[in-house]
Each structure stands twice: as C-alpha cells, then as structure tokens.
Amino acid sequence: MRVSYKWLREYVDIPVSPEELAERMTMAGVAVENIEYPGKGIEKVVTAKIEKIEPHPDANKLVVCRINTGSEILQVVTGAPNVREGQVILLALVGGEIPGMKITRAKLRGVESFGMLCSAQELGLDPENFPPAQREGILEFPEDTRLGMDARELLGLDDAILELELTPNRADCLSMTGVAREVSAVLGTALKLPEIRVAEIEEAIDGKVTVEIKNPELCGRYVARLVRNVKIGPSPVWMQQRLQAAGVRPISNIVDVTNYVMMEMGQPLHAFDYDKLAQQAIIVRRAREGEKMFSLDNTERELNPDMLVITDPTGPVAIAGVMGGLDTEITGETGSVLIEAAYFKPAGIHRTSKNLALRSESSARFEKGIDINGCLAAADRACQLIQEMGGGRPVKGAVDNFPAPPANPVIRLRPERVALIMGIPVPGEQVRDIMTRLGFGVTEDGSDFMVEVPTRRGDISTEIDLIEEVARLFGYNNIPTTLPEGASTEGRKSEAQVMADTICNLMAECGLNEIITLSFMNPRAFDMLNLPQEHTLRNAVTVQNPLSEEQRVLRTTMLPGILDILSRNTARKNRDLAFFEMGRIFIPEKGLKLPQEKLTLAAAVMGKTRAGWQSAAQEMDFYYLKGVLETLLDTLNIRKYNLVPENREISCHPGRTARVEIGGETLGVIGEIHPNVAENYRLNERVYVMQLDVETLLRFAGGVKQYSPLPRYPAMERDMAIVVSKDIMAGDINRIIRKSAGNLLERISLFDVYQGSQIKEGFKSMGFSLRFQSPERTLTDEEVNVIHQKIQQALKDNFQAELRG
Amino acid sequence: MKDKLEQIKAAALDSIAAAADLDQINEIRVRYLGKKGELTTILRGMGALSAEERPLAGQLANEVRQSIETELGRKTEALKEEEKLGRLQEETIDVTLPGRPFQVGRRHPLIMVLDEIKDIFLGLGFEIAEGPEVELDYYNFEALNFPPDHPARDMQDSFYIDEGILLRTHTSPVQPRLMEKRAPYIPVKAIGPGKVYRRDDDATHSPMFHQVEGFIIDKNISFSDLKGILLIVVRQMFGEDREIRLRPSFFPFTEPSAEVDVSCIMCNGKGCRVCSNTGWLEILGAGMIHPNVLKMSGYDPEEVTGFAFGIGIERVAMLKYGIDDLRLLFDNDKRFLAQF
Numbered sequence A: 001m002r003v004s005y006k007w008l009r010e011y012v013d014i015p016v017s018p019e020e021l022a023e024r025m026t027m028a029g030v031a032v033e034n035i036e037y038p039g040k041g042i043e044k045v046v047t048a049k050i051e052k053i054e055p056h057p058d059a060n061k062l063v064v065c066r067i068n069t070g071s072e073i074l075q076v077v078t079g080a081p082n083v084r085e086g087q088v089i090l091l092a093l094v095g096g097e098i099p100g101m102k103i104t105r106a107k108l109r110g111v112e113s114f115g116m117l118c119s120a121q122e123l124g125l126d127p128e129n130f131p132p133a134q135r136e137g138i139l140e141f142p143e144d145t146r147l148g149m150d151a152r153e154l155l156g157l158d159d160a161i162l163e164l165e166l167t168p169n170r171a172d173c174l175s176m177t178g179v180a181r182e183v184s185a186v187l188g189t190a191l192k193l194p195e196i197r198v199a200e201i202e203e204a205i206d207g208k209v210t211v212e213i214k215n216p217e218l219c220g221r222y223v224a225r226l227v228r229n230v231k232i233g234p235s236p237v238w239m240q241q242r243l244q245a246a247g248v249r250p251i252s253n254i255v256d257v258t259n260y261v262m263m264e265m266g267q268p269l270h271a272f273d274y275d276k277l278a279q280q281a282i283i284v285r286r287a288r289e290g291e292k293m294f295s296l297d298n299t300e301r302e303l304n305p306d307m308l309v310i311t312d313p314t315g316p317v318a319i320a321g322v323m324g325g326l327d328t329e330i331t332g333e334t335g336s337v338l339i340e341a342a343y344f345k346p347a348g349i350h351r352t353s354k355n356l357a358l359r360s361e362s363s364a365r366f367e368k369g370i371d372i373n374g375c376l377a378a379a380d381r382a383c384q385l386i387q388e389m390g391g392g393r394p395v396k397g398a399v400d401n402f403p404a405p406p407a408n409p410v411i412r413l414r415p416e417r418v419a420l421i422m423g424i425p426v427p428g429e430q431v432r433d434i435m436t437r438l439g440f441g442v443t444e445d446g447s448d449f450m451v452e453v454p455t456r457r458g459d460i461s462t463e464i465d466l467i468e469e470v471a472r473l474f475g476y477n478n479i480p481t482t483l484p485e486g487a488s489t490e491g492r493k494s495e496a497q498v499m500a501d502t503i504c505n506l507m508a509e510c511g512l513n514e515i516i517t518l519s520f521m522n523p524r525a526f527d528m529l530n531l532p533q534e535h536t537l538r539n540a541v542t543v544q545n546p547l548s549e550e551q552r553v554l555r556t557t558m559l560p561g562i563l564d565i566l567s568r569n570t571a572r573k574n575r576d577l578a579f580f581e582m583g584r585i586f587i588p589e590k591g592l593k594l595p596q597e598k599l600t601l602a603a604a605v606m607g608k609t610r611a612g613w614q615s616a617a618q619e620m621d622f623y624y625l626k627g628v629l630e631t632l633l634d635t636l637n638i639r640k641y642n643l644v645p646e647n648r649e650i651s652c653h654p655g656r657t658a659r660v661e662i663g664g665e666t667l668g669v670i671g672e673i674h675p676n677v678a679e680n681y682r683l684n685e686r687v688y689v690m691q692l693d694v695e696t697l698l699r700f701a702g703g704v705k706q707y708s709p710l711p712r713y714p715a716m717e718r719d720m721a722i723v724v725s726k727d728i729m730a731g732d733i734n735r736i737i738r739k740s741a742g743n744l745l746e747r748i749s750l751f752d753v754y755q756g757s758q759i760k761e762g763f764k765s766m767g768f769s770l771r772f773q774s775p776e777r778t779l780t781d782e783e784v785n786v787i788h789q790k791i792q793q794a795l796k797d798n799f800q801a802e803l804r805g
Numbered sequence B: 001m002k003d004k005l006e007q008i009k010a011a012a013l014d015s016i017a018a019a020a021d022l023d024q025i026n027e028i029r030v031r032y033l034g035k036k037g038e039l040t041t042i043l044r045g046m047g048a049l050s051a052e053e054r055p056l057a058g059q060l061a062n063e064v065r066q067s068i069e070t071e072l073g074r075k076t077e078a079l080k081e082e083e084k085l086g087r088l089q090e091e092t093i094d095v096t097l098p099g100r101p102f103q104v105g106r107r108h109p110l111i112m113v114l115d116e117i118k119d120i121f122l123g124l125g126f127e128i129a130e131g132p133e134v135e136l137d138y139y140n141f142e143a144l145n146f147p148p149d150h151p152a153r154d155m156q157d158s159f160y161i162d163e164g165i166l167l168r169t170h171t172s173p174v175q176p177r178l179m180e181k182r183a184p185y186i187p188v189k190a191i192g193p194g195k196v197y198r199r200d201d202d203a204t205h206s207p208m209f210h211q212v213e214g215f216i217i218d219k220n221i222s223f224s225d226l227k228g229i230l231l232i233v234v235r236q237m238f239g240e241d242r243e244i245r246l247r248p249s250f251f252p253f254t255e256p257s258a259e260v261d262v263s264c265i266m267c268n269g270k271g272c273r274v275c276s277n278t279g280w281l282e283i284l285g286a287g288m289i290h291p292n293v294l295k296m297s298g299y300d301p302e303e304v305t306g307f308a309f310g311i312g313i314e315r316v317a318m319l320k321y322g323i324d325d326l327r328l329l330f331d332n333d334k335r336f337l338a339q340f
C-alpha cells in the first residue's frame, strides 16, 4: 500500500515529519518499508509562459523562445515539437536540476539558452499519466496557471510516499481512511474524515434497479446506486494526482472515482453502464457450468459454478470482485451509471482470482476482507464525488440488499489478563484511552472493560486480539525485560543427540569437511547410480510441485548428494576431497502416511592427503576410509563388528566393497564407487564412500568405556611371517590366530603385507607382531613358544601357510 | 728435584691450556700421570734423595699431581661444554619451515551456528525436540492456527507430497507435537532445530534452509519474559553490548507477535550497508503462543501461557561469519568449507 503523506494529512492531524511518522507507525505494527520522494531531483523548475517564438538562425529543428517566468523574461532554445505562443509550460531554470541533469547556461548552435523546457519523461514522470498530445513533447498547462509556481507543487510532487508493508491481518489499512485511523491511534491526534453528503435529484431509485442475491454464502451485501446525466471526461487534477501517488493510472472521471473511493475507503466499486443492463435487474449468483463472458480486458473467460458472477437476466455482466464485463463497460456514450458497492467473501474471491490468474487492486482487497458495514457509505461517497465534479447527477436513495447485517462484536477485556500477558500492569485509564483512540466503544463491567469493535477491524474477535492492540500502542519497547520464574528445568541433549554430535565431530577430526546438501534428488540419479528399475531405493517420496526435475523426489540414499559435491569440486579443479554429511533419507512406509526419516551418515574420499616437505601425501583409499570407520566405532565403544565382502552393492566396485555388520544387522556399506558410476559423475579418480545408519550405530554403541587395569607383568613379543595364497583374507587369519592362541595373546598387529618378486606367483607374505601377556605372572619363554607353535600349526592346517625367515 | 717438578708442572699446565680436544687431554694425562709418565718417573727417582728431602719432595710431587689433575679436570669439563655447544649449534633447524600438515576437517558453518544456539538454550534449561521434515498439514498449519485459506497454505509456497502432507515450511510444528505429548504437564521448555522447505530458489532463498524454533509453556509466562530470554540469547550470540528492539508483527500462531531486531553487529547501530543504514538487523520472529494453539494441543490458555520464537540460521551464520552470498552455504566448495 502506497500512502501519500500529503493526502493522509487531509484526514488526520500529523504534527510530525514523514520520517518520524514512518518510525512511529513501524514501531506500532504497520511497517513502513520505504519512503519515496516523488519530487526528488527536481529543483528550480517553474511554470512560465511562452511569449514569443522565433526561428533559430542556424538550425531549422530548433526555435528560440522568449519566456516569462512571472518575474523575468528569459531566452530559451528548444527543439520541442509542440511549442506555441501563449502556452504555459514548465521551465527548468539555470542552476536548477531535473532527475539526472543539472541545468546550466548553454549555447545551442550559437544562440544562448537560459533554461530548458521539460517533458514528463525528463521530470521522471510516467508520460502515460498525461493526455496523449503531451506524451511526446513538453508538458502544457491551462493558460490561467500562475506563473513562477514550483513544478513540485503544481504536479503534487511536494510529497512523501510511504510504502506500507502490511501484515495479512491489517486489511483495514488498505485504505487512506484506514491508515488515517491507525495514525490517529498511534499519534493520538484528531481524525478529520470527509463528510459524506450526496446532492440527489428528485428521481428515486425505487423501481429502477432490483438486486437479488442468490448465494448469500458468497455475497454478504450488495449496494447499488444510480447516477443520471453522466458526462464522461477527465477527472480533476487533484484527484489524478492522488491516484498517481497511490500508483493508479487516471482514466476518466467515473472510473477514477471508483478507484479513488477504493483507495480512500477500501471499498472496491464497480460502475456499470446502466442502460446496457437487461431489465435493470442485478442477480448475484454462481456461474453456470460452461457459461462465458468477455471481461474488460477483451478476453473471453470460461466460468464455472465455483465462481460468483454478477448477472442480468440475460447472463453474466461481471466476475464478482475480480473484473467487470466488456458489454456493460463505461464508454463515452454512457448516460446512466449503476454503481456497485458489495461485500464478497474472501475465500471465494481468492479461489476465483487464482483460477483465472486475474489479480487486481479490487480482488486483493476482497480477498483480505473488507468492511461489510462500509458498502453504503462508499457508494454514497462515489455519488458525492461524481456530482461535485459535474460528472453526473445521483438518483435519490440506494438499493441495499443486506441479508444478515452482523452485530459489532463486544469483547470482555480483563485488566489482569492484560498484565499477565504483557508482564506489566497497564492502568485502566490507559487501556480505555487506547481503545478509544482505535475508535472502539468501551463500557465497564466491574473491573473489566466491554469493548465494542467495529467490523472494519475484522482481525479482532477475541480478548487476546485486544491485548495485542494494547501492547502495540503501549509500545513493545516500553514493556520491561524479565525472566521466567517457574520451576527450573533440565536442559540437556538426548543420548542420541549427544552421540550424533560425537560422530560428526569425529568425522571432522579424521580430516573430512562437513557438507550440507539438499534433501531433494533428481530421479535420474538412480540411473547414474546404475540401479536397476526394480531396485528398492527407487521407491522414493515424490514431491508434487517441485521447482525442477532435479528436486523431484526426496533422497533415499545420501550418495547422489555427496557424489554431486565431489563432481562439482572436481569441475572447479578442487582436488583431494574428503567430505561427510549427516542427514535424513526418506523411505516410504506401506500403511503409514509419513515416510520413515532415517538419520544417515555419509562420507566420501578421493585423492590424497596433504603432503608436507618432509612427509609424503597418503592415498585416501579404502583403508584410509576404513581407518576412519574403525576410529568411529572405537570411539562409540563398538567392538564386535564385521566387514563382510559385498559384491551385490550395485553402485560399488564388486571386489572393493564391504558390508559393515553388527550383531547380525547391517550398519552400512563401505567401498569404492563403481567405475561406471564414477564416470557418470565425471569423477576420474577412485572414490571411496561409506554410508551408515545412525540409528543402528546408536543402538549398538557400547556406552561409557570401562577402565581395564594396566598390566603389572611384562609382555613378550614374537614376530611371525607367513606365506599364504593371496585370496586368504586377513580377517580369517586373525580369527584363527586368536582361536588357537588362547587368552594369553594380548594383541596382533599386522605390520607387513607383500606380494611380488620375492614370493611365488599367487601368494603373499604377511608379517604379524604378536604380543603375549598375563595379568597374573611373568610369562616364560617356554610357554610362549608352545603357544606360538600352536598358532603356526593352526595356520598351516587352515591355510597351508608356510613360515618364512 | 724441586726445579724439575716445577718444570714439569709448568709444562703440563701449558700443554693442558693449549689442548684443543679430549684426545689431547688424554695424551697429556698419559704423558705426565701415566705409569710411564714424567711425574711417575720422577717419583720413582725419589729413592736417590736424602731422608730429609724425601718428604718435602713427596709433598711437592703430590701438589704438582694435584694441580695437573685439577687442571685436567677443569679443562675436560670446558672442552665437553664446548663440544656440546658446538653440537647444539650444528643442530640448529629452520623454525620457519612449515609444520607437518594435519588433515583436519571442518564442521559446516551452519552447523556451528546451530550448535552454538543449542548450547545457549541448553544453558537456559531448554530441551531439544525433534520432528519430521515430511509433515502433516495438521501440525504444519492447522494446529498452529493457520486458517484453511491462509496464503501460506498455497501450493505456491509449500512443497506438497500428498493430500495433507508436505515438507514442513517452518520448525514450528515441533510446538504442537511436543505439547500434545506433554499436556497438561508444565513447564515445557524446548527448542526444535532443523531443516525447513519453501518453494523459493534465488540469490537470497534456498528451497531448503534451517531454523530453530523455541518455546516455553508455564504458569505466568509473559511478553516481558520473552524479551528477557531473547536479550540473553542475542547477547550470547552477538556480544554483550547488543540491544534488541521489538516491532509488532503478525503470525497466526502467536499473539501479540513481534519481529525482533538486534543492534547492527557491523556498525554498532550507527548505520551501515549491512543494516541498510537503520542500525538494526532483523533476526527473528516471536510472540506469545496463541490461545487457540494451546487449546488445540491440550493446554488450558486460562491456566498457562507461553511464548515462542523462530530464528533463521542462514541469516545468523551470514552475519556472524561475514558471508555475503547465501548460495555459498549450500555450494559445498572445498575452498569455502575449509575456511571455518
């Protein structure tokens, strides 16, 4: 809503500047987003009369004018096409300025010029707001215009336009009088709304118009007034200027009045050519299926029973509250005008304007809710203005079809409740004063107030609404600052929340940067992951109205997100990448309305660690990521888990992938991305990923680690090197060593794995360091040797292992 | 004899003084004090002396031995010290060479802000509540007092999954969800951090972003309490000299409602580009929980009151870290992430 400060001052006393007004209104809840100064950049531009025009001696497109500013005669050279003697124009004087230009003395083709004649465009105005003849050339004004008058004053530009950013509850401020009431309440100054008095002719409306409302659930009131002897012409300059300030283009007197009253009072009006209404009968009803009408914008509109239309007995003449019909439009020939001031229900107008993709100042107001008790006054006001400007003669009386006039709500307001909600008692006198300033009626009932709220404030229906009014006009910043006094509460994270933090912090400590990707994914990503058509991951939650195909479904796996980020970074030549993300995947559940949201940890590495001048870069390979996984599981005190080779994970390398198992459940998968998938994501290096279900992690987390006593007796170390077939897995060897060694074997460390020229084809050598220890005594060489031999024998028996060295 | 001894002493001390390393010291020791050393040899010749001379000569010889040994000892220490100094000198390293690179990852700036906010509220006795991101229309709108035809419920603004199911457009649904679980128990103090979704994607909007919802329900909770809590939070987040300012606003689920501004962290309220010369930065919305919301979730608004607020995390992170482009937060460029 654009509010002219100048216009507003007609309706309410404003003893403060536009800037202070803006501040006060904002702090009371009607936010002023911006102040626009329409006269900005226009200095020393005055009205002047062209006394004489002579040709330019050296240029046939220019003329030399003698111009009277009322105080002096100036010579000005101009090329404007529409100059003529006796014309009153706007002259920018030397030393003045117009938007984007300072005016200086100039010589045009050898002739001196003291100023510049101005067109609308040069003054930063919209030429469309002026008569067609003046759109191209300089502006001209009636010959009796006072000379030497400041252009800003003449054009109504000595103003400030406040742009209101209204919250949806304050539809009452969609009009000048509504804003004036708010300003009066905020500043505590007097309202001076226009007095409405219609000078009517003898003829009465009775029998001239009938109004029938077939669907009162969509139309709560319909007021019609009739104006005879209509003379279509331009509206007065003051009205045009106010409309322009409000952002409305002037058209003709009747249309301008309907718009003006809407801006002034918030009531949208519609004007019909009375003589074109069949049988002079208005019927408000739902449109019939298949009914059609040409709207004012010359478009044929298909209507349906969800839409309310204004009809005459032959068919629709307007789409209620949204747009008028072409057939009954006001034209130059219109002799009588029927003025409609109606109340249409917000929801219906919202649906209709959405369905037709038609939004107007009028539909916007109906949608937000207008004052049902304001219709008649608005129709009267329109008649008054038309009559006053000589645009027509209002017929006596109005047809007012108002099936169920609502009573003003009366709301009990308890002072103790005000004090409780605000946190400070507000004196009764002050409460009463605030209510009165808002124009609400106040009576007392014991210590309570009974407040009668006019229907224009449709946002106020309960006590809390009134308390908000008290609070905002009392001033939020006058309310003290306190702390809640209730019972103290325990602030803590749940175990799961603590552990999720622990996991993410650990991932960062392990060298991975945290990323956040969108929860959406492109269904095409399933193809990029090489998933077959029937794969369960393809069963994703679909977004009905995504912004793009890339955001069509909710992710069922974290992989596409993290692979996209690797891909994006690679494209930007960022190398050596290590990322993790913890977020939810969304798995549709049969029989449940909402999908299962599973918190999931994903990590990916690619490239090398950073090299230093004394340390070589380390390949971030499977074992790097596995090291991260082991550290994570150790931190969460999870000891019993297995990595099982997994060749059915379609997006992963069949020989370089493992399922992580705990207690018979799958925790997740770790492995290398399948080269085909890597290629799909334009990743030209090996990529290792890991995806774990956080809930499973939490369920198996071992809780607080328990201390085990430090050994009191020395340990004995034995190294052992064996040669086995290269297909035998370290995990299996480990298990056999443990099994055969018994509980004196304290630790096994694998320190070397070698395949190559020293070892026969198809075999590998593995070096283990075994550490034996007893909590009760010092072990002897002999007993360790015995165990050692048992181990060796077991390895021979199980894997045909050969001892080396 | 005596002269001889003096000569030996003088010669020995001279050569000790001249010795350049421990090897030479050893040589000197052997030459004078060894079994075949000069002093030993002389002492062996003492038999030729008279009985009166012998003790004197013996004493003198001992003195000479003593001073040679003392001097040898002193010189040995000095040489050792010198050698050590030399070694330390040689061991000098270039301390300006870079250290060994540790590969340390960084938490995402949005997560760090979320963590900080969680910590502040934990300290104030709030619990952390969670709710689904795919939410029922009931919790996202209806239970929060949005009328059925509220514009926010338009397909324009929300991502719909199905009839009555959508991606939550704010973290506020954690309010009715937790209230339903707790009612009529008081007090309830909780925050609900998380991801939210709106159909907007441009330079200043991401279709997914983060909020922290917070609320208290108890007897006698007032608007002044809301101001008190917010002031604490803002000062912990942005510094002790921050001020807050509340402007009346409108949300369906709170009344009275407010937009909360903090005095600009860049210019301290003097006015700058970041705050559009107002001196204030809008950082959160808040208000007293609407009686309808309390009622729908099982509380009697005559018995208890509450306040609620919602903070946009992206905005806070951008202010805090001086990030001028929202899109960087979801771009996940390594060069950006590694800065935190």
Ligand SMILES: [Zn+2]
Residues within 6 Å of the ligand: B264, B265, B266, B267, B268, B269, B270, B271, B272, B273, B274, B275, B276, B277, B279, B280
């Ligand atoms: Zn600033």
